[in-house]
Amino acid sequence: MVFLAMCWLAPTAIAGGPIPAEFYWQASSAPDDPVAAELSMLGEWTNIDEASTVYTGSLLSTAWHLTWTTTVTNGQEQMIDTILSVTNLGATTQSFVTGTSLQSALAPGDSLLSLACSLAVTNLQFDGAATLETVGEDPLVQAKIDSTVATSNFDAVYALTANGPFGVATDSAASMTTVQAIDPAGLSVWARFMLTPGDTTTLHLLAAYSTIPAPPASLMVALLWCLAPSRRRS
Amino acid sequence: MKTQHIASALILGLCTTATSLADLVGVLDIAGSNGASTSTTLNGLALPDGSTYWTHQYIHEELTVSTTMVASPIEDLQLATIMQFSNSGTEDLQVEVAFSMTLSTLPPPLSEWLASQSLNIGGEDAMVETDTEPLWSVVVDDTLVASLFDNPFSFSAGQSGSASTYDTGNGTVFIDNWQTLQVRYAVDLSAGTTVGFNGGFAFVPTAASLWTLAPMLATRRRRRH
Secondary structure, eight states, X not given: OHHHXXXXXXXXXXXXXXXXXXXXXXXXXXTTOXXXXXXXXXXXXXXXXXXXXXXXXXXXXXXXXXXXXXXEEESSXXXXXXXXXXEEOSSSOEEEEEEEEEOSOOOOEEEEEXXXXXXXXXXXXXXXXXXXXXXXXXXXXXXXXXXXXXXXXXXXXXXXXXXXXXXXXXXXXXXXXXXXXXXXXXXXXXXXXXXXXXXXXXXXXXXXXXXOOOOOHHHHHHHHHHHSOOOOOO | OOEEOOOSEEEOSOOSSOSOTXXXXXXXXXXXTTSOEEEEEEEOEEOTTSOEEEEEEEEETTEEEEEEEEEOOGGGOEEEEEEEEEEOSSSOEEEEEEEEXXXXXXXXXXXXXXXXXXXXXXXXXXXXXXXXXXXXXXXXTTEEEEEESOSSEEEEOTTTTEEEEEEEEEEEEEOSSOOEEEEEEEEEEOTTOEEEEEEEEEEOOHHHHHHHHHHHHTSOSEEEO
């Protein structure tokens, strides 16, 4: 039992290596050419401690630019904390999908999953407007346990528009849900959105998974003692 | 702490039409109160639309800095900056990041400018602030041209751990014989804070300046939300 508990809490970083995290990126300008790789292979990283790694990097194509700074934590709680900046360098509105996954066994049983997001969109032009919006019926941001959506923010139809030259618009949202997953094997956070041409957006996504603490053993003993039939000396 | 450097950027299908990768050289200076100090010369990468692109990532102990800059053609100078700073330590951290570029074609001495910056912040008890100087500023040669998030400024992520805000500004500047343009960030990051800035600075093209600025100049000079 103790050994099992330690397995759940032990960080999965191989000695000296980063906490493993996978990254997915797809743009509508090249739907058949998504980027799917370990974050450690896409940029730079540093370990904060035995349970946390910070990743940073950037990707560039002729149609878009992406920069990220992502912290993943796999300790008492599992957490993905990422800032993503995306610029649409194309001539038309594009849709993008981004996902960051922490592939590690999560503690089973009753747990809390929180998702907090903040958005900013900037019109870097002298006319028009910049719009960040949902694609189809999908929410803009989702947190998943394994492949199941556990919670989401900015449900469809959602749009954030910055008007005028160098206009900016911002928004934020947060949600929390209880989860009862059986043998959960991974936490991930996803964003799917459309962005108008020539414009730029920054998304901060924070997903945290933590177990609901069970009553301490001493409390359980005290409870059992109270419930036990009292002795009477006859 | 261990730092590992792998490929800093994947360049996908670029440069096929670029005539020169060093058309515009920029200098990136990073300093942190944790001892971080670096000055890096970056060669610009020519984008198909004529813009120049720079990117650089830097890690020093608990400080992570990711920078991306894009400058549009010089005759209508426009510089977009995307900055991400992370303090993964247990102490507050002062960070200064400056990107400087030499102007090869000078704007007119009397120029109108526009600027905006968004700010996303994340982390438990995350806070960004500045006391002694503007959080964001543009300096031409030695002259302060523009500033946003003027000091004193502070912004926190709140209980949810994620929040965003922004600031915009515009104005007029008269400088003869321009040489260099520098965009500068100066922030104090509380422990565990990650912050992202996204926005730009531009000299308004002469023909468009009246149309663009007239309604703005009629209102207040700066808006912060």
